[in-house]
Amino acid sequence: MNKKHTEMLDFDKKHVWHPYTSMSKPLPSYLVESAEGVYIKLASGEKLVDGMSSWWSVLHGYNHPQLNKALIEQSQKMAHVMFGGLTHEPAINLCKKLIAITPKPLQKVFLSDSGSVSVEVAIKMSLQYWHSLGKSEKHKLLTVKNGYHGDTFAAMAVCDPVNGMHKIFESVLMKNIFAPAPQSNFFQTWDDSELITLEKIFAEHHHEVAAFIIEPIVQGTGGMRFYHPKYLQACREYCDKYNILFIADEIATGLGRTGKMFACNWADISPDIMCLGKTLTGGYMTLAATLCTDDVADTISNGAAGCFMHGPTFMANPLACAVANASLKLLETGEWQQQISFIEHFLQEHLLPLNSHYRVNNVRVLGGIGVVETVDAVDMEYIQKRFVELGVWIRPFGKLIYIMPPFISNTEELSLLITAISTVLDEAPCFV
Numbered sequence: 001m002n003k004k005h006t007e008m009l010d011f012d013k014k015h016v017w018h019p020y021t022s023m024s025k026p027l028p029s030y031l032v033e034s035a036e037g038v039y040i041k042l043a044s045g046e047k048l049v050d051g052m053s054s055w056w057s058v059l060h061g062y063n064h065p066q067l068n069k070a071l072i073e074q075s076q077k078m079a080h081v082m083f084g085g086l087t088h089e090p091a092i093n094l095c096k097k098l099i100a101i102t103p104k105p106l107q108k109v110f111l112s113d114s115g116s117v118s119v120e121v122a123i124k125m126s127l128q129y130w131h132s133l134g135k136s137e138k139h140k141l142l143t144v145k146n147g148y149h150g151d152t153f154a155a156m157a158v159c160d161p162v163n164g165m166h167k168i169f170e171s172v173l174m175k176n177i178f179a180p181a182p183q184s185n186f187f188q189t190w191d192d193s194e195l196i197t198l199e200k201i202f203a204e205h206h207h208e209v210a211a212f213i214i215e216p217i218v219q220g221t222g223g224m225r226f227y228h229p230k231y232l233q234a235c236r237e238y239c240d241k242y243n244i245l246f247i248a249d250e251i252a253t254g255l256g257r258t259g260k261m262f263a264c265n266w267a268d269i270s271p272d273i274m275c276l277g278k279t280l281t282g283g284y285m286t287l288a289a290t291l292c293t294d295d296v297a298d299t300i301s302n303g304a305a306g307c308f309m310h311g312p313t314f315m316a317n318p319l320a321c322a323v324a325n326a327s328l329k330l331l332e333t334g335e336w337q338q339q340i341s342f343i344e345h346f347l348q349e350h351l352l353p354l355n356s357h358y359r360v361n362n363v364r365v366l367g368g369i370g371v372v373e374t375v376d377a378v379d380m381e382y383i384q385k386r387f388v389e390l391g392v393w394i395r396p397f398g399k400l401i402y403i404m405p406p407f408i409s410n411t412e413e414l415s416l417l418i419t420a421i422s423t424v425l426d427e428a429p430c431f432v
């Protein structure tokens with residue numbers, strides 16, 4: 001690394017806040033120079049195979065010619081215009097595409113800036129829906145433990161009450177209702193015994209609940225847990241039975257990652273409100289969408305307020321919409337299905353055998369997601385350094401070493417990720 005790089009990193013360490021990081025004792029950050037395909041190139045010269053898809057978002061790889069083209073062409077027309085009173089082709093095309101690929105009842109689209117904001121929007125929609133019907137007493141959210149829905153306030157209030165940030169912000173967070181986390185494993189025979197407790201909670205609280213929110217099939221940041229589609233079907237059934245709106249947070253799972261276009265498709269259900277983010281622009285820039293049914297939109301619009309009370313400055317940013325359209329066009333070819341199936345089979349063959357390692361509790365694979373749950377928690381700083389030395393970018397947390405590589409990853413790249421994981425499992429300093 002040259003002097004300029006060292007100075008940049010020094011400034012970064014002293015002044016630039018990184019996600020979930022202390023400013024007094026920051027973990028090291030690695031300076032990235034460029035990224036191409038599945039590779040992240042560090043300023044120090046290493047080329048790392050990306051196992052994280054930049055937190056679930058990169059589908060078709062970095063520096064993609066078609067996504068670049070869409071971005072450049074749109075930038076020459078307009079980078080941004082306000083969305084209040086104005087509209088434009090990139091947004092219209094995007095909403096058309098989203099309505100076409102999501103479950104049929106979802107007919108209205110609200111575009112916003114990030115996953116967390118799309119969850120705020122979904123929650124606000126559900127509260128305003130019941131307010132419009134004169135039932136303001138339905139003002140709480142029902143969810144399950146081990147969930148993660150973002151870091152803004154309404155989103156935080158539906159994250160897991162123990163692993164999330166409830167303790168710090170307890171006094172200001174909405175008081176919501178938490179059912180036990182889904183227990184029936186995706187891969188095991190369905191056991192409906194947990195539904196007794198679940199239905200009891202719906203029955204007890206429905207009069208005060210506006211919406212039920214859940215990550216379909218994959219509980220991500222809250223533990224990388226894969227649960228049974230029949231559980232999701234039961235949730236839909238109870239929402240109908242007890243008059244509660246169903247919010248599906250597909251921010252991590254949407255657009256192919258689990259092997260279906262949407263994780264809701266595993267259970268053949270349609271939510272009343274769906275959140276999309278992360279993958280929407282193929283990992284290029286921040287954009288999210290909250291889709292809802294005609295009933296939700298009409299009820300809100302015909303209510304006392306006469307409109308939905310939300311409107312971000314960068315709503316429907318044309319650059320982001322244009323890139324999202326280019327990314328969805330690549331998905332429309334259907335190639336993603338073979339890509340995910342290839343990753344899934346490869347991980348099943350080569351990652352699942354790590355199950356027998358003495359340092360491993362459980363290995364699981366679903367679609368393009370591979371999870372190694374370890375016996376001991378990782379030493380973040382040490383293991384991160386080792387992964388970089390081994391030529392990969394994998395960022396574990398707690399007892400979870402997980403990968404969700406870009407869809408375009410090939411045999412050689414996936415092998416490198418798996419070899420790196422298997423290597424660190426043999427190294428004691430990687431664990432605390």
Ligand SMILES: Cc1ncc(COP(=O)(O)O)c(C=O)c1O
Nearest residue numbers: 114115116148149150220251252
């Ligand atoms: C399921 C889920 N919902 C919401 C979010 C929040 O999205 P963002 O980080 O874009 O605000 C995330 C992010 O990891 C997520 O995984």
